[in-house]
Amino acid sequence: MNVPSEHLFFLSAGLFSLGVLGFLVRRNVIVTLMCVELMLNAANLAFLAASRMHSTPEALDVQGPVFSIFVITVAAAEAAVGLALVIALYRLKQSVESDSASEMKG
Amino acid sequence: MSELLFYAMAVIALLGGLGVIFSKSPMGSVLSLLGSFFALAVIYLLAGFHFMAAVQILVYAGAIMVLFLFVIMLLNLGGMGTRFELSAAPLTRARSQIAAAVAAGVGLAGLIAVQRASLPRIAQGGAPERIDDINQIAIALFGRYSLPFQAVSVLLLTTMVAVLVLAKRRTRESGQ
Structure with a gap:
């Protein structure tokens, strides 16, 4: 594939800003979590693009994939805890809208 | 293609x-x-x-x-x-225009940063066909990055316990 690295970074920036947008505008906590996953994916893409940029056939740069593996692991942990929190919220409020938990709003 | x-x-x-x-x-x-x-x-x-x-x-x-x-x-x-x-x-709610502006700003900042950075050109002949050699990843994971690797394993254990605690249905007998 002969695509310049910039285009991979552009895609990463686009995905990340979509994640930010969804995180800010959606009220449904599950969809909010999905938008966080989208942002983490964008970060992964940026790591891999940087790794591709610095790799030559003689010296491969595997730091990008290594960090991506760490990010994926943390994303899985985050999804598990987040969804457990969603279940706890649903038990408490019978709703998954983030507006339903606003007692601490002040 | x-x-x-x-x-x-x-x-x-x-x-x-x-x-x-x-x-x-x-x-x-x-x-x-x-x-x-x-x-x-x-x-x-x-x-x-x-x-x-x-x-x-x-x-x-x-x-x-x-x-x-x-x-x-x-x-x-x-x-x-x-x-x-x-x-x-979602976009018609109050204040979501601000959120859209923030997201557009984040995206734009990323685009401009990439555009302005002088990224190194990919070496002549293009990038390697296969970059993530599993042997090299394993050597990096268990060598240079073995401490983060173990930290992540602790994180996963913590996550498992946390999810059990959070998602467990509290019964009357358990006192809470």
């Missing part, structure tokens, strides 16, 4: 991201996100990350998405019917 496939997959990934935000039901969001993940996996394959593409499919599409689907079905949030409907309602 593979360049064309890359741009097609990039468009699909972005459309999937839009679908996550503007789908009416959480089920539609999950399926859009799944499409986005698959498109990203194809991009990883094209860019020479064969192992990362497999991990993307296995962990994201296989495990995390199933977790999301499981919770949506458990809480019965799928909504009626099976039609995939989009709605611009």
Whole structure:
């Protein structure tokens, strides 16, 4: 594939800003979590693009994939805890809208 | 040819991201996100990350998405019917224009930063066909990055305990 690295970074920036947008505008906590996953994916893409940029056939740069593996692991942990929190919220409020938990709003 | 496939997959990934935000039901969001993940996996394959593409499919599409689907079905949030409907309602709420501006600003800042940075050109002859050599990844993981690797294993254990505590139904006998 002969695509310049910039285009991979552009895609990463686009995905990340979509994640930010969804995180800010959606009220449904599950969809909010999905938008966080989208942002983490964008970060992964940026790591891999940087790794591709610095790799030559003689010296491969595997730091990008290594960090991506760490990010994926943390994303899985985050999804598990987040969804457990969603279940706890649903038990408490019978709703998954983030507006339903606003007692601490002040 | 593979360049064309890359741009097609990039468009699909972005459309999937839009679908996550503007789908009416959480089920539609999950399926859009799944499409986005698959498109990203194809991009990883094209860019020479064969192992990362497999991990993307296995962990994201296989495990995390199933977790999301499981919770949506458990809480019965799928909504009626099976039609995939989009709605611009999230953007019409109060103050969501500010959020849209913030997101556009973040994206624009990223684009400008990439544009202005003088990225090193990929060496003549293009990038290597296969970048994520599993042997080298393993050597890095168990050598240079063995401390973060063990920290992550502690994180996973903590997560497991935390999820059990959070999601366990509290009974009257347990006192809380």
